[in-house]
Structure formats: structure tokens, C-alpha cells
Amino acid sequence: MSMQNVLKQVVKETIAPLFKVEGYKKQGNNFAYMCSDFSATVNIQSSKWNTEDEVEFFFNTGIYIEELFLSVYQYPKPPFPMEVNSVLRIRGTELTNNESWYRLTADTDVEQLKRMITKDVTEYLLPHFRQFESIKDVIKVMELREKDGIYENPHYLTVLYCSVGEMEKAQERMARVYSQLKLDSQKEFARGLANRIGLRI
Structure with a gap:
């Protein structure tokens, strides 16, 4: 089986259920939890160097705020909240403090990889989103990151x-x-x- 298909299987069997149980909607490799003022967004990004035999991927996270489409963005809002149109776009590797991407090759222990992904999603990604209950929480984190020199x-x-x-x-x-x-x-x-x-x- 090609590693691209193994990735599809991992998304279907492990990643999608982890987000679905938390109330996230799915579109392709994108997930969004929609609140009234904003949405938590996650994207599974595959490396552009992927081949049939070797696949690397990681999570991107963001906070999508429709308000910005009415004023800053000069194009229509997308039908589904996407990480690419979000603020606070943070790579999953930054949240997990693990710089390496997830990797699938013929030698990969897929069950072990699934356990690692489950741990990262439940212990790092989902708790990261739980700190946001209102736009004011989003503002607070954006201000802190700006103080640290991380600009949007x-x-x-x-x-x-x-x-x-x-x-x-x-x-x-x-x-x-x-x-x-x-x-x-x-x-x-x-x-x-x-x-x-x-x-x-």
C-alpha cells in the first residue's frame, strides 16, 4: 500500500475521530470547531516532498475570525473556516515542543505513530484551543506573542x-x-x- 493511502487511513481511523468527538467539523484535511465569535481550526499539512514510499505531515492550528473578512481581507469569506485564513497560526510542532514531523515509511510502526498523534492531539492541540472562550482571550494571546516578537x-x-x-x-x-x-x-x-x-x- 502506498504511504499516501496509509496517511488517509490514519486520518480516517485516528485523527478524524479525535476531533469529531470534540465537536469539530471536517472538510478534506481541515477541521473546525465553530463558536459564535470565532472557530478553532486545524489543517493536516503534507510535505511537498512526499512520495509514494515516504510521507511526512504535521498539524497547523489557527483561530478563524469572521469579523476580519468584513474589514481586513478584501475577498469573500470561505464557506468553511480554514487555518490558512486564521490568526494565531501556530504549527503543531511548536505546541508539542517536538520539531520533527510525523513520518510514514514502509518501516513505520503505524500503531505507534497513531498513539503519538493521539497523545499530541489530546495533550497539546485540544488544550491549546480550550484557553479561547471569547475574542478577548484571542486578543490576550496575540498581545503576548507580539511582546515576544511574533508578529501577524x-x-x-x-x-x-x-x-x-x-x-x-x-x-x-x-x-x-x-x-x-x-x-x-x-x-x-x-x-x-x-x-x-x-x-x-
């Missing part, structure tokens, strides 16, 4: 401050971000965004 699109937090009614914080951040922008196109986008969410520049 600078406008995400501005919009999220607005969404929870923290207009002064949003205004202060918009002004600070705008003053640091170098390109005219970036400044033009920021002015348009400020206009859309009721801030001044």
Missing part, C-alpha cells in the same frame, strides 16, 4: 479591539501602525480600513 498582520488586533468595543486602544494602535508604514499602498489600505471600522488617521 498589524491590523488584526486593531479590528479585534473594535469588535470588543475597545475603541481607544484601536485608535491608538491604528495611529502607531500607520506612522510606521513605509509604502504608499500600505498607507492607502490603512486609511481605507480606518474608514471601514470608524477610526481616524
Whole structure:
């Protein structure tokens, strides 16, 4: 059996049930737990170097917030919440503190790999998502990561401050971000965004 098919089997028999029992919906290799304000998202990413005989893959995680499609993103929202359209996009390897990818070859003990995946999902990925009960929790973690020098699109937090009614914080951040922008196109986008969410520049 090709390793690609073994991966499909692992997803079907081990990974999908772990998320399904927690209330996650599945689309392809994407999973999402939908709350009213946001969704927890997981994607199974396969290495682009995969072959029939050797397959490597890992989890990507994120928090999908529809609010951002109304203001920051300039394209229609997807029908299913995807990790690629999320904030706080964190690789599963960062959450498990294990840099290596999951690997399937003819020599792999598949049952052992399934046990490792089960442990990582139940002890690291799912608990990571449980800390988010509201947009304010998402903001808190984004602020902490920014303090640690891990930056995302600078406008995400501005919009999220607005969404929870923290207009002064949003205004202060918009002004600070705008003053640091170098390109005219970036400044033009920021002015348009400020206009859309009721801030001044």
C-alpha cells in the first residue's frame, strides 16, 4: 500500500475521530470547531516532498475570525473556516515542543505513530484551543506573542479591539501602525480600513 493511502487511513481511523468527538467539523484535511465569535481550526499539512514510499505531515492550528473578512481581507469569506485564513497560526510542532514531523515509511510502526498523534492531539492541540472562550482571550494571546516578537498582520488586533468595543486602544494602535508604514499602498489600505471600522488617521 502506498504511504499516501496509509496517511488517509490514519486520518480516517485516528485523527478524524479525535476531533469529531470534540465537536469539530471536517472538510478534506481541515477541521473546525465553530463558536459564535470565532472557530478553532486545524489543517493536516503534507510535505511537498512526499512520495509514494515516504510521507511526512504535521498539524497547523489557527483561530478563524469572521469579523476580519468584513474589514481586513478584501475577498469573500470561505464557506468553511480554514487555518490558512486564521490568526494565531501556530504549527503543531511548536505546541508539542517536538520539531520533527510525523513520518510514514514502509518501516513505520503505524500503531505507534497513531498513539503519538493521539497523545499530541489530546495533550497539546485540544488544550491549546480550550484557553479561547471569547475574542478577548484571542486578543490576550496575540498581545503576548507580539511582546515576544511574533508578529501577524498589524491590523488584526486593531479590528479585534473594535469588535470588543475597545475603541481607544484601536485608535491608538491604528495611529502607531500607520506612522510606521513605509509604502504608499500600505498607507492607502490603512486609511481605507480606518474608514471601514470608524477610526481616524
